[in-house]
Amino acid sequence: MAKRKTTTPPAQPDSSIQPTSSEPIITESAPAETPAHIDGPYSRFTDFDIHLFRSGKHQRLYEKFGSHVVEYNGVIGTYFAVWAPSARYVAIMGNFNGWDKGSHPLNVRWDSSGIWEGFIPNIGRGETYKYFIVHESGRELEKGDPYAHWWEVPPKTASVVWDTYYEWNDQDWMTSRQAKNALNAPISVYEMHMASWRRDPGNPERELSYGEIADALVPYLQDMGFTHVEFMPVMQYPYAPSWGYQITGYFAPSSRFGTPQDFMQLVDRLHQAGVGVLLDWVPSHFPGDAHGLYEFDGSHLYEHPDMRKGYHPDWKSYVFNYSRPEVRSFLLSNALFWLDRCHADGLRVDAVASMLYLDYSRNAGEWEPNMYGGRENLDTISLFKEINEAIYKEFPDTQTIAEESTAFPGVSRPVYTGGLGFGMKWMMGWMNDTLRYFERDPAFRKFHQDELTFSTIYAFTENFMLPLSHDEVVYGKKSLVGKMPGDEWQRFANLRLLFSYMFTHSGTKLLFMGGEFGQTSEWKFDNSLDWHLLDHGPHKGMAACVKALNKLYKSEPALYERNFSADGFEWIDTTDRENTVVTYCRKGNNPEDTLLIVLNMTPIPRSNYRIGVPSAGSYQELFNSDASEFYGSGISNSSPIASDEEMWHGRPQSIQVNVPPLGAVVLKVVK
Template sequence: MAKRNTTTSANNTASVQTEQLVQPTVPQAVTDEPAQTGPSGTYSRFTDFDIHLFRSGTHYKLYEKFGSHVVEHNGVIGTYFAVWAPSARYVSVIGNFNGWNKGSHPMNVRWDSSGIWEIFIPHTGRGEAYKYFIVHESGRELEKGDPYAHWWEIPPQTASIVWDTYYEWQDQEWMTGRGTKNALDAPISVYEVHLSSWRRDPSNPERELSYGEIADALVPYVQDMGFTHVEFMPVMQYPYAPSWGYQITGYYAPSSRFGTPQDFMRLIEKLHQAGIGVLLDWVPSHFPGDAHGLYEFDGSHLYEHPDRRRGYHPDWKSYIFNYSRPEVRSFLLSNALFWLDRCHVDGLRVDAVASMLYLDYSRNVGEWEPNIFGGRENLEAISLFKELNQAIYKEYPDVQTIAEESTAFPGVSRPVYTGGLGFGMKWMMGWMNDTLRYFERDPAFRKFHQDNLTFSTVYAFTENFMLPLSHDEVVYGKNSLINKMPGDEWQRFANLRLLFSYMFTHSGTKLLFMGGEFGQTSEWKFDASLDWHLLEFAPHKGMAACVKALNTLYRTEPALYERNFTADGFEWIDTMDRENSIVTYARKGNRPEDTLLIVLNMTPVPRADYRVGVPSAGSYQEIFNSDAKEFYGGGISNPNALQSLEEKWHGRPQSIRLNVPPLGAVVLKKSNY
């Protein structure tokens, strides 16, 4: 029986989401693509060179070949379909246009043993819902969505939709100059966002906002808060909302939950027009076993590794790509470049890198197979990362790739030519764990654990580190950031302001998950809006003001970003005052006059007339204080310039005396030279 679908045919005037469907037209994006003709006269978009690259694992633009493309062929407008299914004995396109008839539009398998099936179907076009009906060599029958589709039905519907990625971009100013904004010596402060739960319709909390509605609210908010970049948790098509987007079935499509691909592009464009960069979470580590997805795509283990020891992920109950198969490598490499090419994104944060690097990740003895040298490293995944980063930085030298990697694997953010993996940055998971563990302690006992803070600088410059306080720290019983802090209400907010102050003045770029910036009290829920009403209350309003001020400080003080990844940009002044739980350090830029002095008091006891050794003689002015009254602090500050005296302290010939607020951070800068 024909399957019913909600998406309408392109041959009538019903609407799909926000766009009015019309008679099929040829998008400009594909009209220039030369057609190839095989021996049987079959229309094809593949050249012999395409096939060579695909089969060698080095094709970086498969999205121009596979999938569905509206084209004109022999004077007739229709849609070209192409799919890889080498273990199939029969493949057809089924959809609304043929009543989901499995036999009406059989595809032609290419003559070159590539396993690619193709067909041109006249008088079909943009907006058609479709799937591939596949019969495996064994006779097993499957119905699969298109791995290269650019748009899908809204879950729980599972069909792909004929669509394109044509968009007339209006972000040329950003694209031309973004190299300076995305550079490693630029301030990079990232606001991590989950599109479904950042904000929902106030009149109907069950309704997710569209890409356009998100843009209208998110762009001015991020701009006002002073973040330089937004990172979206996975926006690729995912069927299961509780996966947060990390179980992907449509790698080449923005989620249809929020609108069309063009709606998504418009969101990126508006962020760019506001001077805000866009990073995407990218998941090459695993995919789900949904019947319409990549798993056993043609009845065989096509995309996943056939050996369960390498092909199944026990933590996520999902399937691992076969990184040794050239065609799968081409799929992943093309996908990474797709988002940079067609969607103008400024970088990719690569999820779960550690799970890909090690064959024994989350596996017991006997559950994994060593590599050919007897080691635990996944050599194929390592080579994929190297090729991925080389390809990205060659084609897009003004973007960044960022690894979520939680081990001590060497050289993650070092160039491939020096033996590294080639990422631009790496999440500093050790800093995150040590810092949260320290701040969760009662201040009375912090003096016994000061090494939790100082240890990070032992290895801080072995990689280009990003400091993350991400979604993973505020879910499933982990508590919100504000409720991790000890003490009464005032102390909890002071502690969190202090933590953020430490984060923004520590070496490395920054990432903060949504809600943390105003002290969200409840744990993050993927299906509910953040508690925006909290901003009506002074503690939360003060927290937001503090984060905004920290972003301003970070962006305007070169000492906090010019030497983010080198040891000469950071200097401990004192780490030995354990009794008072005070640490002091300096941050340095390219000019000596930009040097900053940072003093952190980790206890609720104010310290008046506290002496600190200074980097050089001069008059020091307080430029930031986390205890400011506008931040819901007590207002203990240093309103007047502090002149250094020839009193040796902390091994330095000059020192100053200042007021250090309780659970507070003070940042000072020399005001005369």
């Protein structure tokens, strides 16, 4: 199979670390477009690069800034470039010079861009370094490289000269993924946290490497039937309890688990197995670590200088200055980097609501209205539009997904119609209403049917993804199965019913790791999931149920072809509060694909329960959450059920169905 490369090979690999490629090393010459009037012998920046950078439009800054091993005039070395406009002195310090602050200064460009750059001969891949920066006031700082592709393993904080050269073997996926990532495709996402999904059985304190994760994860996802995996932030983060949401290295996979190439191989193997990869992206805030972006050159360079806009009170972190063109270029380039160099199939954008509103988590007097007197952050609105337009232009076969919890209009609508341009949006209202409903004692659910049915009032105003994410199983909220009422059998039956409702409701799906087998304890970022639970019947049955739901979802077009269209969903009956049974249809492009879904929200089985059906015919049971192999009671409809001409639910044809306790039944007309 032909191999696809990402960037040119490194000019000089570190002697202690072998390059991923087995091909001969190819050197890089100085670019022909290097301007002649640069202070210094070598630059990767053209005048056009500077123009794009300073106008907020540069999409590939990772090709310019940072450290790059090159050959210049016959000498192999490393080119460094950093943005530090308020500095009066910048130098490279590292192992190669004994961390000397004065031996290797960089040159500031003549064009007032604030970029410092320089070429240092005879150092290459694997060299650790930092920028020593002296602010105009004389304040001294030691900073990691914002554009570094690799970092030391925390708690160490230096950047490492590295590259993104990798020989890809996922051509089959990349050429066909448009159909897999499309809005009318079945998208079932497994959300996971790298460090706690699974740990070394012999040493639970040790996190698995990217390669070890791939060995276990790829066959697991294939077996369970998830179409995509979403990694919680894999970008370099110094503080493990932040779960990855406090990032210092935006252009580097976390060194905790291996090299950038190791991460790329994980993505590669998932793609070869037919599994898409979504990455959690955090443009909303960053930590105040001394080696990070905060006060990078001694000034408020990346964060907004007005702390009413530049500090996030909830997360005790700093907010990007979205009005500064150079910062916009940084974020735009970063979004594209993960799609370009790491072949990600999409980005789930964290905390969008916190970026859209100036008064988010702020009291009166703690925020300043926009120029029109409103609470919307006009800078982030325009930034989201630009980023989404760039992504869908450069990578039209990917998706962006917004974690946005408000009623902000048009989040997942195209920019040309006035929307923000995201492909999908998390349906937080559905999640909150559904969990609140399922946490209730079944005896009282009949008084709260609106919590279950309200979602369809607004379900088609956006392209919604239904999330049961990590946020729902931490901080005393209990695990998913722990939220369910009743004894053990009822709790597991309730969770199977919840998943059945989720997979048959309009929208794409996301389930956090552990939920698929009924993890009983809350998620802990520093512990492995309790995989031993799969030795027990209820958990084994739960996993089998989720596997069957994924299979059903992918095999029945009615469940995905009209994911985001009102004509793909139809209630049959929501009024039977006494029995607490709800029925609805899902429809695809072909009327013959229509499915009938019946949910019994109580532990009382309903025999010969009559339902009006969309058309005449014999209805065969495709799925039953009460199946014995799922640890259910085994009440089912083993033979096709012929409809008869008895008017019910306003329909001329109806059938009588055995509806299991706390169970879901999916039926389809036999062809």
